[in-house]
Amino acid sequence: MIEHAIITHSHIDHMGMAPWLVGHMGTVLHGSPLTASVSQIMWADTYKVSRIEGYPLAWDRRDMDEALQAWSTHQLGEWFEIGAWKCRFHRAGHIPGAVMVEIETPELRILWSGDMDTRASPNALGAVPVDCDVLFLEGTYGNRIHPPRIEEEERLVRKVLEVADRGGTALIPAFASGRGQDILRILRREAPNLEVHYHGMGVGITKHWMDHPESVNDPKGLSKTWRWCRRVSGKSDRRKALDANAIVCTSGMLDGGPAIWYANRLRHQGANAILLTGYQAEGSGGRLLLDEGKLRIFGEVTPIDLEVEQFSLSNHGGQIELTSFARACSPRHVVIFHADEEGREALEPLLTGEMKVHLPPNQTEIILE
Ligand SMILES: [Zn+2]
Numbered sequence: 001m002i003e004h005a006i007i008t009h010s011h012i013d014h015m016g017m018a019p020w021l022v023g024h025m026g027t028v029l030h031g032s033p034l035t036a037s038v039s040q041i042m043w044a045d046t047y048k049v050s051r052i053e054g055y056p057l058a059w060d061r062r063d064m065d066e067a068l069q070a071w072s073t074h075q076l077g078e079w080f081e082i083g084a085w086k087c088r089f090h091r092a093g094h095i096p097g098a099v100m101v102e103i104e105t106p107e108l109r110i111l112w113s114g115d116m117d118t119r120a121s122p123n124a125l126g127a128v129p130v131d132c133d134v135l136f137l138e139g140t141y142g143n144r145i146h147p148p149r150i151e152e153e154e155r156l157v158r159k160v161l162e163v164a165d166r167g168g169t170a171l172i173p174a175f176a177s178g179r180g181q182d183i184l185r186i187l188r189r190e191a192p193n194l195e196v197h198y199h200g201m202g203v204g205i206t207k208h209w210m211d212h213p214e215s216v217n218d219p220k221g222l223s224k225t226w227r228w229c230r231r232v233s234g235k236s237d238r239r240k241a242l243d244a245n246a247i248v249c250t251s252g253m254l255d256g257g258p259a260i261w262y263a264n265r266l267r268h269q270g271a272n273a274i275l276l277t278g279y280q281a282e283g284s285g286g287r288l289l290l291d292e293g294k295l296r297i298f299g300e301v302t303p304i305d306l307e308v309e310q311f312s313l314s315n316h317g318g319q320i321e322l323t324s325f326a327r328a329c330s331p332r333h334v335v336i337f338h339a340d341e342e343g344r345e346a347l348e349p350l351l352t353g354e355m356k357v358h359l360p361p362n363q364t365e366i367i368l369e
Helices: 018-025 033-053 061-069 149-165 179-190 201-211 219-228 235-241 258-266 285-292 319-329 341-351
Strands: 004-006 028-031 071-073 080-082 085-091 099-104 109-112 134-138 170-173 196-199 246-249 273-276 294-297 300-303 307-310 333-337 356-358
Touching (some): 018 028, 018 033, 018 061, 028 033, 033 061, 033 071, 033 201, 149 179, 149 246, 149 273, 170 258, 179 196, 179 219, 196 201, 196 235, 201 219, 246 258, 258 294, 273 285, 285 294, 285 307, 341 356
Parallel strands (some): 004 028, 109 134, 134 333, 170 246, 170 273, 196 246, 333 356
Antiparallel strands (some): 080 085, 085 099, 099 109, 294 300
């Protein structure tokens, strides 16, 4: 029986099963007001895609409606109680509305990081360490050292300008919640004369962000960016976007969404380019494009004869951010989660000695002495 679930942020790998919890166990969902607000779009999209693509979902529409009523929201720094535990949220960086949770049990102080980054991104301020006894730390990029963010941002802008100068359009696939809005802000800041169109689920998500300025880094800058970019809604907007300097749209790994429609149109003009803005998972469209210069377009594997470039604009801390964050929290134990084997194993020797490092495989119990 799960009576309470703390949802750290609105990415679907962190909240996708919440309607099932609520529908089957009447679980109370705790989160930031912005996470609760964005959940509606995330769940509705998951539901829609599962119907279109015919994959089974563990929950139905009624569970989703119940889940929307199951939120108990808390502001940053505000204590709330779950049984004998006292909890409060801290900013996690990563995306607007993302939180880490500090839990004070009668014996221990625990910090659960969720997905986090200590570096500020254009839309989210970075996470700040919290003193604790036990730290649960994400390790997504535990084996990678990020290039300096500002250099990657400048490299992206230079490439978009180069494509625009030769008369092309840069297609920039980006995640709906975080990366897409970051790219819009970078482009407006560095090259306000560009004509940039924005399309996909991120458009709806950004409206929620603007309703929660307390969760956004420089909310005025976001509103200005919103007015500056051209949002695509209808079919004629789509065609107009084909003449823009850049199109920022979902999906970030070229697995569907408007990005595929645009790629299919843009692929015939050699001046165009596809600029990938993050990690491309094994088996994703973006991975196929990088490895073989092909994309699955409406079911057909199609050669793409365009310039393709990849940029590292992650909103997860890399090895340096994760290890300095862990040290600054000065825990006795650190438990690494949300990491593949390489990520976990890279962090272990860097932290061992200063704290006890635990790398539990999924579905195993560990006892902290
Ligand atoms: Zn996330």
